Amino acid sequence: DAKTTQPPSMDCAEGRAANLPCNHSTISGNEYVYWYRQIHSQGPQYIIHGLKNNETNEMASLIITEDRKSSTLILPHATLRDTAVYYCIVRALRNAGNNRKLIWGLGTSLAVNP
Amino acid sequence: DGGITQSPKYLFRKEGQNVTLSCEQNLNHDAMYWYRQDPGQGLRLIYYSQIVNDFQKGDIAEGYSVSREKKESFPLTVTSAQKNPTAFYLCASSTTSGGRDTQYFGPGTRLTVL
Numbered sequence: 001d002a003k004t005t006q007p008p009s010m011d012c013a014e015g016r017a018a019n020l021p022c023n024h025s026t027i028s029g030n031e032y033v034y035w036y037r038q039i040h041s042q043g044p045q046y047i048i049h050g051l052k053n054n055e056t057n058e059m060a061s062l063i064i065t066e067d068r069k070s071s072t073l074i075l076p077h078a079t080l081r082d083t084a085v086y087y088c089i090v091r092a093l094r095n096a097g098n099n100r101k102l103i104w105g106l107g108t109s110l111a112v113n114p
Numbered sequence: 115d116g117g118i119t120q121s122p123k124y125l126f127r128k129e130g131q132n133v134t135l136s137c138e139q140n141l142n143h144d145a146m147y148w149y150r151q152d153p154g155q156g157l158r159l160i161y162y163s164q165i166v167n168d169f170q171k172g173d174i175a176e177g178y179s180v181s182r183e184k185k186e187s188f189p190l191t192v193t194s195a196q197k198n199p200t201a202f203y204l205c206a207s208s209t210t211s212g213g214r215d216t217q218y219f220g221p222g223t224r225l226t227v228l
Contacts, residue, residue, distance in 0.1 A: 034216070041202070041222070041224070042221060042222065043118075043120075043204050043206075043219030043220050043221050043222050044157070044204070044206075044219045045219070046216050046217070046218060049216065087156065102157070102159075102217060104149075104156030104157040104158070105156050106154075106155065106156055107156065
């Protein structure tokens with residue numbers, strides 16, 4: 001699975017859009033981009049995933065560049081409850097063999113300020 | 115409610131004692147996973163199971179054991195052989211049908227070995 005690079009921390013004002021970048025320059029054609037977040041001392045929460053088209057759900061939007069080497073997670077109107085560590089992960093939807101793990105980096109710690 | 119439950123939320127044990135962490139899901143998912151998270155770090159895979167009565171070692175399986183006798187349950191035993199067992203333990207499950215493989219996480223168990 002390809003490796004991802006994220007900034008260690010970001011700040012955002014409450015009510016504004018939070019744009020979290022992720023670089024995945026070694027992504028291969030069959031790998032999806034997944035985003036999870038983890039609020040302190042809780043289990044990670046799935047947010048969204050995509051392959052090459054932009055995706056939107058009730059939580060966020062995912063913008064993937066045309067060359068698929070980077071992506072941005074957008075929280076359109078950040079609230080204090082969006083303060084969390086956000087993880088960007090790339091993986092094939094069906095890995096070869098039995099390896100189904102997600103490779104977790106350190107993520108981006110997003111602080112939403114009042 | 116559908117979801118993944120882990121119990122207990124906090125667990126304290128004396129050094130040298132085995133301890134079993136519970137993970138139950140009612141999502142009808144085939145695959146289940148155990149991760150370990152240390153402070154300020156990403157998640158690392160301990161064991162995973164894609165089907166009942168079958169499981170595979172992850173990256174850090176030494177000192178741990180699992181069983182998968184029922185689809186709904188995937189208990190993790192932390193044995194006395196685990197050198198540094200104090201950590202936050204997370205269980206996850208996913209379905210592999212229809213090409214979807216999103217992992218959903220439980221609330222976690224924080225184990226402290228005294």
